[in-house]
Amino acid sequence: MSDSPTDVPAPTAEDITTVMPPLSRREQRRIMKGAGPRDWVPPTVATHPDSGMPLAPGAPGARPYANADQYGGAILATPQGQQQVSGAESARSFEQQLLAVDDRPPLAELDAQNISAWFGDHQVLDRVSLTMPAGVITSLIGPSGCGKSTFLRILNRMHELIPSASLAGEVLLDGEDIYDPSRKLVDARKHIGMVFQKPNPFPAMSIYDNVLAGLKLTGTRADRDRRDYLVETCLTKAGLWKEVRDRLRAPGGGLSGGQQQRLCIARSLAVTPKVLLMDEPCSALDPTSTRVIEETMLELVDDVTIVIVTHNMQQAQRVSTQCAFFLAAQGQPGHIVEHGSTEAMFSSPIDSRTFDYVNGVFG
Numbered sequence: 001m002s003d004s005p006t007d008v009p010a011p012t013a014e015d016i017t018t019v020m021p022p023l024s025r026r027e028q029r030r031i032m033k034g035a036g037p038r039d040w041v042p043p044t045v046a047t048h049p050d051s052g053m054p055l056a057p058g059a060p061g062a063r064p065y066a067n068a069d070q071y072g073g074a075i076l077a078t079p080q081g082q083q084q085v086s087g088a089e090s091a092r093s094f095e096q097q098l099l100a101v102d103d104r105p106p107l108a109e110l111d112a113q114n115i116s117a118w119f120g121d122h123q124v125l126d127r128v129s130l131t132m133p134a135g136v137i138t139s140l141i142g143p144s145g146c147g148k149s150t151f152l153r154i155l156n157r158m159h160e161l162i163p164s165a166s167l168a169g170e171v172l173l174d175g176e177d178i179y180d181p182s183r184k185l186v187d188a189r190k191h192i193g194m195v196f197q198k199p200n201p202f203p204a205m206s207i208y209d210n211v212l213a214g215l216k217l218t219g220t221r222a223d224r225d226r227r228d229y230l231v232e233t234c235l236t237k238a239g240l241w242k243e244v245r246d247r248l249r250a251p252g253g254g255l256s257g258g259q260q261q262r263l264c265i266a267r268s269l270a271v272t273p274k275v276l277l278m279d280e281p282c283s284a285l286d287p288t289s290t291r292v293i294e295e296t297m298l299e300l301v302d303d304v305t306i307v308i309v310t311h312n313m314q315q316a317q318r319v320s321t322q323c324a325f326f327l328a329a330q331g332q333p334g335h336i337v338e339h340g341s342t343e344a345m346f347s348s349p350i351d352s353r354t355f356d357y358v359n360g361v362f363g
């Protein structure tokens, strides 16, 4: 047998299945517009100089696919059977890719209307209204004690867990009142996830089981393949997969603080929420972990609407599109002084108290 390229079985273009990472919505939109996904270069396959047919990788003259390792590699169907060319570890079939796309619930808007809240007879929020648009990060800023966490807990029906707590107003998820008596509490929690200030994985439970912990709570069944798939995709979305894929059975409590927080994000994502609420998710983390979480949020917002409470003004500017400034005067309930685009809130706020707060005059 000669080594000449003509002896290499030449696959047709249809034989080549490229395997890409799960596509974000933004990438899907770009592809629908005819553009390739961001950062993704279509595989370049060496072609035979005469026939123009693609050459199998490994064949004389063939080059590896561009970007293939970074994006999962490619599978080449040849008359000898399927051939994994590179990036084998993370390669997935297109069918699975499509599954991943179908998995995503449509983006949802959260709308709080005239929310007032009390602990006993102590009113802590007074008629707070805020629309948190679909697919956008909204940041809630303001000094301690002005009711930001209370507001967040009202957004996923956690406020009612506190015995003395009561509230007035409406929370609409895509126009449907989450407090409607005919709606189940568990639905609100499933659609609207929460990540807390202090990472709270189940410390003795494995990383794998931590990710899936929410399924039991929401009564969702999943077979083994589906569970494996969920664990990988949620950890990938949370930016943790590469760091833990070799120790999925190790306890969640053994991870660093930043990793634990990303594990908690992965756990929230496993029940495919429409909204993710984050209450000062980075305040217990070092700057590097903080940046990783911020990058994760910016990736996630293609799939979920995000609301974050933060005392870090740089963080609010880095991650959020919209911002609301909460304030409570001495002995008075909290309210929203001003809200709008983050850019405008920081560069040209209307209210002098907003100006003072974002510039660190008080807080």
Ligand SMILES: Nc1ncnc2c1ncn2[C@@H]1O[C@H](COP(=O)(O)OP(=O)(O)O)[C@@H](O)[C@H]1O
Binding pocket: 119, 124, 142, 143, 144, 145, 146, 147, 148, 149, 150, 151, 162
């Ligand atoms: N479980 C609770 N019981 C009684 N009062 C509470 C409780 N949680 C918060 N508060 C009070 O509600 C007000 C708002 O608190 P919070 O929502 O935690 O504000 P923030 O998150 O902006 O710091 C504060 O006066 C706080 O003391």
Ligand SMILES: [Mg+2]
Binding pocket: 148, 149, 150, 279, 309
């Ligand atoms: Mg708080």
